[in-house]
Amino acid sequence: MARYELVKRSVALITLTNPPVNALSSAVRHAMAKSMEQALNDPKVTAVVICGENGRFCGGADIREFAGPLRGPPLVPLLDAIEAGEKPVVAAIEGVALGGGFELALVCHYCIAHFKVNHFVLKIIKAVGMSRAAKPLSSRRVSMLTTPCPPDLDALLEVVTMEVKKKARGVMAPLACIQAVRAAATMPYSKGIKRESELMATLFNSGQARALQYCFFAQRTAGKWTLPSGAQWNNSKPREIRSAAIIGLGTMGRGIVVSLARVGISVIAVESEKKLLETGKQMVIGMLERDAKRRGVSASLNLLKFTLSLQDLKDVDLVIEAVFEDMALKKRVFQELSKVCRPATLLCTNTSGLDVDALAGVTDRPHLVVGMHFFSPAHVMKLLEVVCGPRSSSETIATAMSLGKRMGKVSVAVGNCPGFVGNRMLKPYMDQATFLLEEGATPEQIDKALEDFGFAMGVFRMSDLAGLDVGWRIRKESGLTGPDVDPKNPPRRRHGRRYCPIPDMVCEQGRFGQKTGRGWYMYDKPGGTNAKPDPLIQNLLEMYRSRYAIQPRNISDQEIIERCLFALANEGFRILEDGIAARPEDIDVIYLFGYGFPRHRGGPMFYASMVGLERVLERLEHYHQAHPDVPHLEPSPLLKKLVACGSPSVQTWREHIKTMHSHL
Ligand SMILES: CCC/C=C/C(=O)SCCNC(=O)CCNC(=O)[C@H](O)C(C)(C)COP(=O)([O-])OP(=O)([O-])OC[C@H]1O[C@@H](n2cnc3c(N)ncnc32)[C@H](O)[C@@H]1OP(=O)([O-])[O-]
Known part of the structure; x- marks a missing residue:
């Protein structure tokens, strides 16, 4: 976990040995603390070098340990001991120095960023020699450094805050970083560090941290594919493609x-x-x-x-x-x-x-x-x-x-x-959005609710960007709209279920989205990106509702989120049941990287688990009762089963899915 060696009889070399990225697990922190104590107490040791094995200095805290209570010695006292020690400590950085690994490098009195390992020992000895000959260590302690504070700090941070709020809507961590920078610039070191710890504790205990940690591992899990035949990522050799x-x-x-x-x-x-x-x-x-x-x-x-x-x-x-x-x-x-x-x-x-x-x-x-x-x-x-x-x-x-x-x-x-995972799930999500239009919502209200939730774009802005004609053509080809529709079909029903013809009506007016300058919104010109609400769409919705005697009602943002996102997750449960995706992590990764699902919410399946499966089930039952002709709102058997099993954590859902249906 940390190897201790004496080099040239006077330099203690401490090597972090926790593959693959030398993360600061409890065992590593424990070994580091012991090694540092040994080095500081050994009179032969005049300097200490910290490095990481296999070309990687340190990937930060061991994220796997975040799921449980803190074990082993905390990192901060170790960092304080290094910083305050009377012997020069050098960070020999190769590859990554992230998070706690970066903090470790910062408290060392010297850092060497090096690339050629063969020059490693030589550089260190040179650096250590330099430190001994040079000024006393006090000038090398990070806590003694003064942080420059620009006179217009408030205005500067205000601008940055506005930008961050726009780019990372609803995400807590970047805003906390700005507050930490303010603390560093305006407070003495000890107070600034305390403020940073408070911010870190707030973030750490937030659902957002859990979601982001989940995303990190979900992404890596997705690469470890597996088939019911037993073939999987680590026993199937890919061909070389030239x-x-x-x-x-x-x-x-x-x-x-x-x-x-x-x-x-x-x-x-x-x-x-x-x-x-x-x-x-x-x-x-x-x-x-x-x-x-x-x-x-x-x-x-x-x-x-x-x-x-x-x-x-x-x-x-x-x-x-x-x-x-x-x-x-x-x-x-x-x-x-x-x-x-x-x-x-x-x-x-x-x-x-x-x-x-x-x-x-x-x-x-x-x-x-x-x-x-x-x-x-x-x-x-x-x-x-x-x-x-x-x-x-x-x-x-x-x-x-x-x-x-x-x-x-x-x-x-x-x-x-049909639609595989991503596009199959998109259908119930988009259906809910258009049903909500029928019932009284506007495209901008629905988009705002979804964007406030964290999506980069709401469903209608996204459709305008992608082009409305693609879906229209598919609906025509599958006989849902156009001349092939059986005239006996009521206008708002197809195959015995609710159907919303508004997207077809929008396309019939030649409104295909950004490329035609008109879609669910209007744009300055064809190809424009600045979406503005269009009174013509408002008129169309009003005429539509009056034609079908629909009394518009006030729809809350909560209903928009629940109906769109619970219908999305419900289809995800069916996809798991059908064996189209092997794990909920795979579905979440698809939505994070392909459909702009906000990362700090973890993906649709993780989000459902955070809301609570019982609550998701109860709301779906409620909405299905209100809209019995929308099968996508009927809770999936897997969701019911998971609730009956006490809503286990998302990582263990797989154990509850029968693999015999697998299409993978
Ligand atoms: C206490 C004070 C506060 C401190 C807070 C922090 O430090 S917060 C932390 C701040 N640190 C971060 O946020 C760094 C997060 N990590 C990264 O950004 C990247 O992994 C990388 C750039 C380090 C390497 O990229 P790459 O493309 O070369 O490789 P790769 O990404 O495929 O990973 C390889 C394997 O390593 C695993 N693993 C990696 N890191 C950790 C970890 N910290 N922990 C545990 N495991 C970790 C990863 O799961 C994978 O395992 P698998 O699937 O093989 O079993």
């Missing part, structure tokens, strides 16, 4: 090309027409050049090839199809790929919800077919849903997961069903 092809240079295809090329993978990009190919090529080159400039590297344009011919794909390791979301078209592409590509080439589809197994079925290699659902813009968004068809091999899944990681994505393995 070359890839992208079919379709629309928005998604372009983003995927950029994501691949910037990690050094050769990419062949295919389009069906010369004009589309040329436009796509120019855009990809521009995106790569801007990206390279931002990162201070040269753009990897030599890795790109643009072509109109699928024949050029015969030797690539992997193909990602990113054509229009049309099953017949995708099937034609996959049939063609089967003929053209060598038998070992992996065939991936970037679909946002179509049946991956149906596509696998038209190929000569269903075991090498997998879904890779990127989120737009694909070179920016971190989420990747890896959709495992029933016939996808473990090697195929491992390859897609590992390729996602290589591209810097947070990859989550999910099962194959």
